[in-house]
Amino acid sequence: MHLPPGMVAVAALSGLVAVAATVLLTMVARRRTGLHRPAHVLLAVAAGVSLLSLLAGMVAVLSASDHWAHEQGLRTGWATAAAVGTALSGLAFAAGLLRLPGVAATTAGTARLALDSVTMAAALWFVGWVLFSEPTRLLGDATPMACPAIVVATVSAALGAGLAVIVVFRAAAPRRGLTVLAAGISAVSCGGLGLSAGLCQAGPTMALAGAAVLAAGLLAVAFAVYRDDRPGQIELDLIGRDGEYAVVPMVAMAVSATYHLLQGGQFTAPGIVAGIVEGFALVARQYVTLKDVRDYAGRLAEREAHFRELAHTDPLTSLANRRGLLRTLHDSAAAGTPCVLLSLDLDGFKHVNDMRGHGVGDAVLAEVGSRLRGNLRPGDMAARLGGDEFAVLMSARPAEADRVAERLLGVLNRPYDQEEGPVFLSVSIGVAGWAGAPDVDLLLRHADLALRYAKQRGKNRIERYDAAYDQLLRRRTTLEHEMRGAIERDELRLAFQPVASLPSVRPVGAEALLRWHHPELGNVRPDEFIPLAEECGMIATLGAWVLHQACYQLSRWLADGHDVWVSVNVSPRELHAPEYVVQVAEALRAHHVPPQRLVLEVTEHAVATDLDELIRRLTALRLTGVRIALDDFGAGYSSLGQLRRLPIDILKIDHSLVAEHEPVRPVGKDGPAFAPMVDIVMRLGHQLGLEVIAEGVTTPTELAAVVAAGCRFGQGALFGWGVPAEHLEAMLEAATSPGARQSRVPAPRRVPGVSEQVIPSAEGVSAADAPQSVDQHVRSVDSSREMRQA
Ligand SMILES: Nc1nc2c(ncn2[C@@H]2O[C@H](COP(=O)(O)OP(=O)(O)OP(=O)(O)O)[C@@H](O)[C@H]2O)c(=O)[nH]1
Secondary structure (H helix, E strand, C coil): CCCCHHHHHHHHHHHHHHHHHHHHHHHHHHHCCCCHHHHHHHHHHHHHHHHHHHHHHHHHHHHCCCCHHHCHHHHHHHHHHHHHHHHHHHHHHHHHHHHCCCCCCCHHHHHHHHHHHHHHHHHHHHHHHHHHCCCCCCCHHHCCCCCCHHHHHHHHHHHHHHHHHHHHHHECCCCHHHHHHHHHHHHHHHHHHHHHHHHHHHCHHHHHHHHHHHHHHHHHHHHHHHHCCCCCCCCECCCCCHHHHHHHHHHHHHHHHHHHHHCCCCCCHHHHHHHHHHHHHHHHHHHHHHHHHHHHHHHHHHHHHHHHHHHCECCCCCCECHHHHHHHHHHHHHHCCCCEEEEEEEECHHHHHHHHCHHHHHHHHHHHHHHHHHCCCCCCEEEEEECCEEEEEECCCHHHHHHHHHHHHHHHHCCECCCCCCECCEEEEEEEECCCCCCHHHHHHHHHHHHHHHHHCCCCCEEECCCHHHHHHHHHHHHHHHHCCCCCCCCEEEEEEEEEECCCCEEEEEEEEEEEEECCCEEECHHHHHHHHHHCCCHHHHHHHHHHHHHHHHHHHHHCCCCCEEEEEECHHHHCCCCHHHHHHHHHHHCCCCHHHEEEEECHHHHCCCHHHHHHHHHHHHCCCCEEEEEEECCCCCCHHHHHHCCCCEEEECHHHHHCCCCECCCCCCCCCECHHHHHHHHHHHHCCCEEEECCCCCHHHHHHHHHCCCCEEECCCCCCCECHHHHHHHHHHHCCHHHCCCCCCCCCCCCCCCCCCCCCCCCCCHHHCCCCCCCCCCECECHHHHHHC
8 A cells, every 4th residue: 555655754753663662661670670660561561562553553554455445354464463452452452551569559558549540441441432433423433343352352442541540649749740641551552543443443643643652652651651660659548539430430421421411412331331330449449448437437436435535544654644543433423322431641652752763652552553453352443643642442341441441551552562662551541431422522522531531640540531520621721821820920939847866856947849729729739730730740849939939038037146058849851951950049149048948859759850950950069069968868860870870969868758657666676666677777867978858657556656766857747737828837946945046057068070169068168157137028838748647
């Protein structure tokens, strides 16, 4: 067949371009490594198949005789070959696209992509079917009805194009290279179809046009693959933009179907099949989408539950936190379940943090959590409410709850083994149940009140809520509030309890005791308000007031010529305050009191804390010239070894040693009765160079026993209670006779390494030492110890 030179040139050029593109694709595929290699090999194979179709078509066109128009069988053969090539290359291109990294990353993703592609392909094919079949028949007589293989090629082409459109549509930017690739693949398929249709029926012009489009498509594919020198992962979003993907093909099908009907067309099998495929693909896709949504909602619900649980859990112990406990409490209240709440608080836990560090503190708290968890009954819950505060909620009767509380007390009091040695702790527990109708706030308050009561009553114990606690708490709150203004309102007074010289029982000293008289509350007991003052941080203020008042009164007595000393109780908190030494020195200076006339009494409780620190503090205090008395000796805390090291001057034998032991007579001997414990402490005190005062002397028998033991000073009911300053002054006056006015102030102890000049002896202190009288009225005072004695 003679073709115009222009057409021959187009054929030759198309062939050359296709060959060049295929060679380029092959080279790129051979060079490529990693995940992109299989994809690019498939693209190169697809290009090779397309090239073969194109070359076969060109050969057919160029070698056709002039009888080409009448040689339908021959044309069908060439057209079928080109159509098969087009179908195969279309499938290979689709496979290459799918193998691009990130396109079909997961099975579920691939299924979604395939369904989307089928939806798009079915719509494309349907539109094509409407345009090229009866009655529209765009190609008219050139419609290749004699070559059914072309129909197969159209399906492959539609699938390839559909997939390409979806991949481009779903890919994240930048996607220029991907678009060129997709356009190239679609062009190769369209060109192949044109080539086949031309060979089958439409003639050489269409065949050559198809070949040119096919070659251009191959060039685009090669260009896209070649330019993509460092291919990355394609990110497909298969969830977003669902609306567009579903609507566009459906609209296209609806419009073309309407058009087809308007043209008087009929829906034959191919059109119906395309419609059915589209419908199934859409339904399947919707099903997958629905499943995605369900899975997503399920995951969301799981996460929400997880975060909700986290919000109700204490991270350190993995127990419930306060919110978790409240939730369960409210549930129990709504169900009307019988409930008992145990409120637990570790005793003295801050010392664990202070002495061993927060890490050990945390480890102990975690261990408390696990011990609680390990000792619960099924159905009960434990919670950490914060800090060292825990709670246990039980569905139990009161008796059962008490048993559990006892068990927990024992379990939590066991030592907590840590790397640097065990930590010893105790716990206080408050127990409360519903008060009548379930009321969560009330239950919490009652359990808390019971716990506070357990703390107040000495810790390491269990207290069950009692309605009386409410009144106690109210009084406590009132006292705390009123105490803050007690000094300003002039409600405090000092009382002085005489210390007698023995055996003459002449008053030689006095212990200043704080008293509080409130206009409405009346006399508030010192054993009630002093511990409260310690807890609420008021003790330092009260202590400073007592110190100044005591010094003032002492200065007046000394000015009046009385040979007397005054002692003041020092709380552990004051003792450990760095500024306390300065306060004492200032008080002495302000009232011109000779330091040795002031005795500071520290309790044995202070000795139970850091001994070295206590020694440093006491030494600093003694440097001011005051003397130190160890109060309540024998009540239980200090060891004899500690006593030897403490820089003190006076030992006050606890009243329990004086009162609890009946004086005995020496075995097998006649002689005066003696108190063995007092005797031992006396000997010990004298051996250590300490002066000894017997406290709590209430009967003549006890007096005889302490005198027999060699005790030179006594204090107690026998010599007088705490009285106003004027009364003590009267006692001093009455007892004073010109011959008895030598000083009976206990001498300071000689402490090795401390200059005697610094701790002046009280011997020889006389009225000459007394300061000028200060014109100020003394108020009143008080002490918890005195109450115990009472
Ligand atoms: N290690 C650690 N300590 C904590 C944590 N939360 C709070 N604390 C500390 O726990 C201590 C709780 O002290 P309190 O209960 O007030 O006092 P306490 O020493 O136990 O005295 P009582 O309760 O009166 O016996 C404080 O020192 C807090 O700083 C925590 O998560 N880890």
